[in-house]
Amino acid sequence: MDRSSYKIFSPGAIAGLTLSNRLVRSGTWDPSIHNSRQMSEAVLDLYRQVALGGVGLIISGGFPVYRERFPEEEPGLPPRLYADMRIDGLERLPEAVHQARPDCKIIAQLEPGYMESGPSPVVTVFSKDPVRPMTAAEIETLVGCFVTAIMDMQSAGFDGVQLHAAHGGLLSRFLSPLYNQREDAYGGTVEKRVHILRQIATRARQQVGDFPILIKMNGTDDMEGGVDIHNFPALADAVVRAGVDAVEISGSTWDCLFRPEEELGFRPVPAPESHTRIQNPEQQSYYLSYAEQVRLPVPVILVGGNRDIERMEAILQAGRVDFMALCRPLIREPGLPARWKAGLGSKTPECTSCNSCIYALIVHPGQPEPGLVSCICKTDKKMHARAQRWIASWVKKERQAQ
Numbered sequence: 001m002d003r004s005s006y007k008i009f010s011p012g013a014i015a016g017l018t019l020s021n022r023l024v025r026s027g028t029w030d031p032s033i034h035n036s037r038q039m040s041e042a043v044l045d046l047y048r049q050v051a052l053g054g055v056g057l058i059i060s061g062g063f064p065v066y067r068e069r070f071p072e073e074e075p076g077l078p079p080r081l082y083a084d085m086r087i088d089g090l091e092r093l094p095e096a097v098h099q100a101r102p103d104c105k106i107i108a109q110l111e112p113g114y115m116e117s118g119p120s121p122v123v124t125v126f127s128k129d130p131v132r133p134m135t136a137a138e139i140e141t142l143v144g145c146f147v148t149a150i151m152d153m154q155s156a157g158f159d160g161v162q163l164h165a166a167h168g169g170l171l172s173r174f175l176s177p178l179y180n181q182r183e184d185a186y187g188g189t190v191e192k193r194v195h196i197l198r199q200i201a202t203r204a205r206q207q208v209g210d211f212p213i214l215i216k217m218n219g220t221d222d223m224e225g226g227v228d229i230h231n232f233p234a235l236a237d238a239v240v241r242a243g244v245d246a247v248e249i250s251g252s253t254w255d256c257l258f259r260p261e262e263e264l265g266f267r268p269v270p271a272p273e274s275h276t277r278i279q280n281p282e283q284q285s286y287y288l289s290y291a292e293q294v295r296l297p298v299p300v301i302l303v304g305g306n307r308d309i310e311r312m313e314a315i316l317q318a319g320r321v322d323f324m325a326l327c328r329p330l331i332r333e334p335g336l337p338a339r340w341k342a343g344l345g346s347k348t349p350e351c352t353s354c355n356s357c358i359y360a361l362i363v364h365p366g367q368p369e370p371g372l373v374s375c376i377c378k379t380d381k382k383m384h385a386r387a388q389r390w391i392a393s394w395v396k397k398e399r400q401a402q
């Protein structure tokens with residue numbers, strides 16, 4: 001059945017940006033370009049395939065704008081700033097997408113990279129020791145790096161940027177009442193927890209005008225005392241007032257993997273925002289209830305387990321969500337939007353949400369292309385089997401190490 005008349009295949013807008021349809025490729029990490037600091041032809045090809053496959057908008061993998069030294073690096077090294085990590089040939093990425101399909105847009109995702117410090121000295125399972133609280137001067141430098149990166153992405157030809165403030169990363173921690181216990185300008189109330197975003201958006205606007213600035217944020221941290229379904233609506237309101245043009249709703253932090261499955265309501269696996277075992281409708285679109293709690297004056301993008309095109313259409317028709325985002329299904333089948341639109345094959349993706357692609361990036365970044373994301377489950381049965389063993393044992397091993 002041809003689905004061209006569906007709302008999901010109708011144009012939508014984010015700020016001044018017109019999108020040809022309401023399917024978004026959610027941020028998907030590209031470690032190879034960060035290791036070499038150079039855009040590679042293999043990564044460009046991957047993005048061309050996604051563009052040709054029919055999505056309205058591609059959100060890139062996260063580009064780090066500021067990071068502290070890795071544990072294996074010499075102690076005492078100053079943090080790396082955006083300018084130290086800029087990718088040579090960055091502008092080739094939006095150019096490749098726009099040339100492949102002129103009505104496909106691409107937004108650059110920006111995130112702090114590896115950080116041992118954070119908003120407050122909270123002990124997290126992964127830091128093991130209390131996090132070192134950032135000084136006001138360090139936060140000022142971080143804000144400056146975001147602004148520089150936003151300006152650079154506009155000059156490079158991207159259609160906008162997305163601030164990655166989900167999954168327990170540094171911005172996500174500033175937003176969270178669990179991880180942010182500061183009592184200065186950056187914490188204490190919801191308004192103060194979003195102050196860092198307000199500073200980034202306000203300063204960036206002075207330089208880039210109405211260039212779209214989106215955010216990906218948690219509807220839930222899946223941690224007691226963190227962002228949850230009760231405090232998320234007020235937080236989302238404050239985030240929008242801070243100056244963002246669209247909100248992508250995601251969730252979770254790696255710390256939650258230490259909670260039992262019965263409490264979490266899903267299997268604790270790396271990475272927790274990418275649930276496995278998505279079979280029946282209740283397991284799909286697993287952050288929908290968070291989107292249903294908010295009434296925002298900007299578009300809402302829903303990510304996480306969106307699998308059945310008919311169910312996705314029904315969610316859009318219900319009017320609380322404006323765009324549907326997918327990650328893993330488009331790793332396996334970049335041509336999925338075009339296939340769905342033409343009514344070919346199954347109404348669900350071939351992707352089984354097994355998370356082997358995550359293993360391949362994290363544990364074996366040299367396979368099969370250096371740090372290039374691919375569907376291991378389809379292409380490398382041996383690595384897929386190893387990945388599934390790793391996924392099954394990872395949480396147990398981490399718990400034992402505590």
Ligand SMILES: Cc1cc2nc3c(=O)[nH]c(=O)nc-3n(C[C@H](O)[C@H](O)[C@H](O)COP(=O)(O)O)c2cc1C
Nearest residue numbers: 026027028029061062273274304305326327328358
């Ligand atoms: C291999 C892989 C890489 C990812 N990289 C990023 C990333 O760079 N930035 C981000 O915000 N989310 C990243 N995610 C999370 C996805 O964007 C998405 O939120 C999550 O997988 C749930 O959506 P899905 O069920 O459609 O896969 C990644 C997920 C996977 C599987």
Ligand code: SF4
Nearest residue numbers: 351352354355357375
């Ligand atoms: S390895 Fe393939 S099937 Fe498994 S989650 Fe990744 S894309 Fe989907």
